[in-house]
Amino acid sequence: MSHSVAGEPPSAGRRAATSTTAGYSAAEWELLTNLPGRVLVVAARPAVGGPLRGVAAGLAGLDAVAAGRASDSDLVRAVVADIYARHEGASAPVEHLGGLVDALACCRAAVRVLRRGADPADSAAYRQWVQSVAARVCRIGPTGVPAPAGVALAPPDRRFLDRLGGALDLG
Template identity: 75%
Template sequence: MLAPEVPMSHSVAGEPPSAGRRAAPLTTAIYSAAEWDLLTSLPGRVIVAVAAPAPGRPDRGVAAGLAGLEAVAAGRAFDSDLVRAVVAAIYARDDGNPPPVERLTDLVDLLAACRAAVRVLHRRADPADSAAYRQWVQSVAARVCRAVPAPGERSAGQPTSPADRRFLDRLGGALGLV
């Protein structure tokens, strides 16, 4: 039995769908509502976790959030129907209720969510879409790690801190990339 299609209000390109055209690519029809929520919320959870102050990591402030949003938007150019559909769903979402911050910044919970997403992708996604999604989520984290820090911290473009590298390694492991 197929899971119900998760409706999307805009086409993948962000424009209203034209008459007779599907609002969502066929790739989204195979995910349950809970699975789709996991896949569409994970990039935001990664942004919050990476931007949160932690021992050994610089305070990135607003720059981290902006870098994360740019990295999410960059998914529009990915050669993956799944990544483009997730980005479209993220930008189409306007419920006014952001997820609770305490849920978003818990590293253990985030890594568990990454592993759950990998299991969903393994069961349901095309291998190329699965790889593209997991690499995209990792690239969101890496871009936030390179965000311009608060005044007095290291300058942008320099290698990430050891704590950032550990975080990215753990995230990559949870995403099945290492």
């Protein structure tokens, strides 16, 4: 099950994910549903000495989370549905979400959970989707405009995405 390109309409005949959560404990499911938000918050924080990313970066991250609704992966769609169901109108405090070290540790924990309980295609789609949330945020420049395609990311953003990819076992 590969994931759809963001913005594509869902495939015809695609059903809503209903039994996807059955293979996970409550703590595991919470980890999987909170991870995209953790990654978004960490990616939106400026690198030491770097420019503030601003609202546009947060919105880009939220758009990347929402793009998971169009995924071919039952798991990704179920996670997005749960994020929207649980967090509509509310947001977790930034302090609760932790920093980079915590986010990377959560990524590694999610990989372990996915290895035990997810279809390999769903696991790959979820991990790539989480990475895409961070990548969209990192593409937003200090002016609030995404960097054009082909323009290299700032070194701190590249290092962050590399570390995130490693923690998500995308290497």
